[in-house]
Amino acid sequence: xxxxxxxxxxxxxxxxxxxxxxxxxxxxxxxxxxxxxxxxxxxxxxxxxxxxxxxxxxxxxxxxxxxxxxxxxxxxxxxxxxxxxxxxxxxxxxxxxxxxxxxxxxxxxxxxxxxxxxxxxxxxxxxxxxxxxxxxxxxxxxxxxxxxxxxxxxxxxxxxxxxxxxxxxxxxxxxxxxxxxxxxxxxxxxxxxxxxxxxxxxxxxxxxxxxxxxxxxxxxxxxxxxxxxxxxxxxxxxxxxxxxxxxxxxxxxxxxxxxxxxxxxxxxxxxxxxxxxxxxxxxxxxxxxxxxxxxxxxxxxxxxxxxxxxxxxxxxxxxxxxxxxxxxxxxxxxxxxxxxxxxxxxxxxxxxxxxxxxxxxxxxxxxxxxxxxxxxxxxxxxxxxxxxxxxxxxxxxxxxxxxxxxxxxx
Amino acid sequence: xxxxxxxxxxxxxxxxxxxxxxxxxxxxxxxxxxxxxxxxxxxxxxxxxxxxxxxxxxxxxxxxxxxxxxxxxxxxxxxxxxxxxxxxxxxxxxxxxxxxxxxxxxxxxxxxxxxxxxxxxxxxxxxxxxxxxxxxxxxxxxxxxxxxxxxxxxxxxxxxxxxxxxxxxxxxxxxxxxxxxxxxxxxxxxxxxxxxxxxxxxxxxxxxxxxxxxxxxxxxxxxxxxxxxxxxxxxxxxxxxxxxxxxxxxxxxxxxxxxxxxxxxxxxxxxxxxxxxxxxxxxxxxxxxxxxxxxxxxxxxxxxxxxxxxxxxxxxxxxxxxxxxxxxxxxxxxxxxxxxxxxxxxxxxxxxxxxxxxxxxxxxxxxxxxxxxxxxxxxxxxxxxxxxxxxxxxxxxxxxxxxxxxxxxx
Numbered sequence: 001x002x003x004x005x006x007x008x009x010x011x012x013x014x015x016x017x018x019x020x021x022x023x024x025x026x027x028x029x030x031x032x033x034x035x036x037x038x039x040x041x042x043x044x045x046x047x048x049x050x051x052x053x054x055x056x057x058x059x060x061x062x063x064x065x066x067x068x069x070x071x072x073x074x075x076x077x078x079x080x081x082x083x084x085x086x087x088x089x090x091x092x093x094x095x096x097x098x099x100x101x102x103x104x105x106x107x108x109x110x111x112x113x114x115x116x117x118x119x120x121x122x123x124x125x126x127x128x129x130x131x132x133x134x135x136x137x138x139x140x141x142x143x144x145x146x147x148x149x150x151x152x153x154x155x156x157x158x159x160x161x162x163x164x165x166x167x168x169x170x171x172x173x174x175x176x177x178x179x180x181x182x183x184x185x186x187x188x189x190x191x192x193x194x195x196x197x198x199x200x201x202x203x204x205x206x207x208x209x210x211x212x213x214x215x216x217x218x219x220x221x222x223x224x225x226x227x228x229x230x231x232x233x234x235x236x237x238x239x240x241x242x243x244x245x246x247x248x249x250x251x252x253x254x255x256x257x258x259x260x261x262x263x264x265x266x267x268x269x270x271x272x273x274x275x276x277x278x279x280x281x282x283x284x285x286x287x288x289x290x291x292x293x294x295x296x297x298x299x300x301x302x303x304x305x306x307x308x309x310x311x312x313x314x315x316x317x318x319x320x321x322x323x324x325x326x327x328x329x330x331x332x333x334x335x336x337x338x339x340x341x342x343x344x345x346x347x348x349x350x351x352x353x354x355x356x357x358x359x360x361x362x363x364x365x366x367x368x369x370x371x372x373x374x375x376x377x378x379x380x381x382x383x384x385x386x387x388x389x390x391x392x393x394x395x396x397x398x399x400x401x402x403x404x405x406x407x408x409x410x
Numbered sequence: 411x412x413x414x415x416x417x418x419x420x421x422x423x424x425x426x427x428x429x430x431x432x433x434x435x436x437x438x439x440x441x442x443x444x445x446x447x448x449x450x451x452x453x454x455x456x457x458x459x460x461x462x463x464x465x466x467x468x469x470x471x472x473x474x475x476x477x478x479x480x481x482x483x484x485x486x487x488x489x490x491x492x493x494x495x496x497x498x499x500x501x502x503x504x505x506x507x508x509x510x511x512x513x514x515x516x517x518x519x520x521x522x523x524x525x526x527x528x529x530x531x532x533x534x535x536x537x538x539x540x541x542x543x544x545x546x547x548x549x550x551x552x553x554x555x556x557x558x559x560x561x562x563x564x565x566x567x568x569x570x571x572x573x574x575x576x577x578x579x580x581x582x583x584x585x586x587x588x589x590x591x592x593x594x595x596x597x598x599x600x601x602x603x604x605x606x607x608x609x610x611x612x613x614x615x616x617x618x619x620x621x622x623x624x625x626x627x628x629x630x631x632x633x634x635x636x637x638x639x640x641x642x643x644x645x646x647x648x649x650x651x652x653x654x655x656x657x658x659x660x661x662x663x664x665x666x667x668x669x670x671x672x673x674x675x676x677x678x679x680x681x682x683x684x685x686x687x688x689x690x691x692x693x694x695x696x697x698x699x700x701x702x703x704x705x706x707x708x709x710x711x712x713x714x715x716x717x718x719x720x721x722x723x724x725x726x727x728x729x730x731x732x733x734x735x736x737x738x739x740x741x742x743x744x745x746x747x748x749x750x751x752x753x754x755x756x757x758x759x760x761x762x763x764x765x766x767x768x769x770x771x772x773x774x775x776x777x778x779x780x781x782x783x784x785x786x787x788x789x790x791x792x793x794x795x796x797x798x799x800x801x802x803x804x805x806x807x808x809x810x811x812x813x814x815x816x817x818x819x820x
Binding site for chain 1: 421424425430451453454465467470474475476477478479480481482483484485486487488489490570571573574575577578580581582586682683684686687690712713714715716717718719721722723724725726814815816817818819820
């Protein structure tokens with residue numbers, strides 16, 4: 001018999017295009033269980049819990065909830081707080097005080113770890129608390145699940161952006177560098193490969209953080225493509241790293257702290273154009289003259305940093321991602337009530353059942369299988385350090401949804 | 411009686427999301443006239459004409475043409491060449507040699523000027539040549555026409571981007587600066603105002619090139635908004651200028667050549683994040699401590715530069731813009747054949763007939779009414795140097811098409 005009590009739901013970390021789908025999945029499902037009294041939303045994640053900033057989510061109009069579900073970013077507000085033991089104690093105290101017996105936390109691996117710590121505290125104190133983590137991240141770097149809600153829509157943005165940018169570059173030729181989110185995982189950058197519809201399409205070069213970045217190889221790659229096609233479109237992760245000692249060095253860090261002075265004092269990777277500008281400068285300085293001599297045309301080099309657009313752009317939502325995100329929210333509630341395989345607390349994961357037609361099912365997994373460590377892009381997907389193979393395309397294609405087929409006249 | 415001969419069509423300047431709609435409008439309409447023999451596309455605009463790089467556009471499958479129409483960027487390739495008298499002589503020679511009596515050029519004010527020079531050369535040489543310019547620019551800065559094909563879709567991208575970015579900023583608070591294309595004209599940056607659905611929505615501050623930029627006023631504006639809302643979303647044109655002497659100075663130029671060193675050697679405005687990074691650094695340096703003291707939270711400042719995405723993103727196309735762009739291409743051919751008011755050469759312009767329902771009609775205008783000078787954003791639309799008024803919203807709203815209404819929980 002499920003415990004009678006209040007439920008709270010929160011959102012954490014970087015927003016996605018479908019994190020509100022999961023939220024609405026949780027809210028709607030909670031209404032089905034008579035043992036649930038209050039349905040509360042914590043404002044700005046765990047921060048709202050310790051500050052007792054809750055809003056009631058019971059009985060909201062369906063029309064509003066559907067609009068919320070279709071709105072990118074976190075409707076409850078998000079937080080970058082990563083609770084330590086002391087912080088988790090405060091969360092637990094708030095739960096005790098507010099009679100909260102069900103907690104749903106939509107977030108990444110850090111959020112899963114917060115959920116784990118709190119559920120262990122509750123068990124130790126014999127306080128009835130079921131905690132379910134709902135996966136969310138554009139980085140697609142959570143363990144156990146086949147893929148993460150939020151990734152498909154961000155991947156769709158990246159693939160469409162590269163498709164348009166390649167058409168732009170075809171029209172006005174040059175070297176174009178597009179910097180894509182992902183500090184440690186290259187999943188999102190790899191999705192740029194889906195923009196291609198034939199062998200002349202960009203991105204012609206793709207660089208992910210999982211493979212050591214070498215400026216010499218990068219320049220040789222650009223030289224090769226540009227000499228062949230008269231243009232070169234490059235997708236590069238913001239998190240590319242040089243090989244070095246125990247810990248590899250972020251290229252972006254070198255720009256900020258190293259010999260190449262950054263005038264603007266930015267150290268973050270997203271929300272700055274520094275890496276793109278650095279790589280553009282490198283191509284101009286090292287290849288500008290040689291390629292001009294070779295092709296007769298002045299080398300035109302540009303960079304764009306996609307920044308926050310790729311995680312929060314309205315209407316660019318994968319038709320696979322949205323219902324899956326909703327389902328994961330709904331299943332979190334179902335699992336918290338039914339404790340499949342004894343998992344009264346856990347995380348919702350997805351398993352791919354078939355490719356054609358693409359089909360998934362969800363399952364409950366222990367929080368320890370998702371918390372803390374992340375899942376890198378498998379480097380077997382990477383070809384020659386600068387391309388992504390057909391196996392990856394097979395994996396990612398159904399996740400981003402149907403893409404348009406560009407029309408070309410030559 | 412219309413001259414029997416060949417027709418050539420070309421595309422010029424920065425691509426847009428609908429420039430291929432105009433191209434397909436021209437192609438389809440040309441098929442209706444029995445006096446037209448070859449229908450040729452010039453590869454990369456005037457460059458393709460002088461190099462005699464033509465492709466045949468007659469009898470292409472309708473399915474292909476419809477896909478081309480829906481693909482952003484210039485399917486025939488574009489050029490940045492701005493022909494002088496000698497260059498125009500070469501174009502004219504190519505026309506004589508290839509029996510081209512009809513020329514359709516899709517582009518901005520420079521393309522209209524090229525069309526004007528060539529049509530005057532033909533008249534002087536008594537060579538029968540009808541030249542029609544088809545307006546195209548995301549900058550919306552052409553004279554005579556109510557608005558320009560391409561602007562609505564780029565404005566739609568900007569409005570959606572700000573809508574999503576504002577939701578992102580609401581979720582994880584801070585100062586966010588979005589840099590938008592437009593070296594001289596603020597029309598596109600002004601379209602960011604369409605993202606707002608209530609008085610708390612961003613962009614909270616909007617800066618256009620038509621109003622002198624002052625760093626002191628900018629910082630005071632940010633301080634005021636952040637103090638009130640705990641966050642601030644800013645839309646700023648890449649072309650903002652300081653007041654000064656005879657010629658105002660681009661803020662972006664100061665960053666590159668002035669005291670604040672740019673490490674990357676970029677001087678172009680688009681395809682670099684330098685301006686956004688500079689403004690972020692300014693806010694951090696000048697307001698960081700004061701705002702932290704005032705609000706208790708560390709000031710988070712980020713910038714994104716939308717870059718080429720805003721002109722070439724597939725699927726983000728205004729439902730008004732696409733058919734209007736097609737119509738302008740079609741009408742260019744009709745006008746070249748019928749010479750309304752004696753205008754055997756000219757430019758296609760749009761006149762707004764009514765607001766509700768929104769309705770336009772096209773008309774032919776002399777090339778001199780479009781060539782050379784451009785049309786700035788009317789500064790009567792600008793409020794207090796940092797906002798855009800309701801009159802502008804009335805003007806721009808039908809052009810970008812229907813926008814989603816975000817769902818909010820608090």
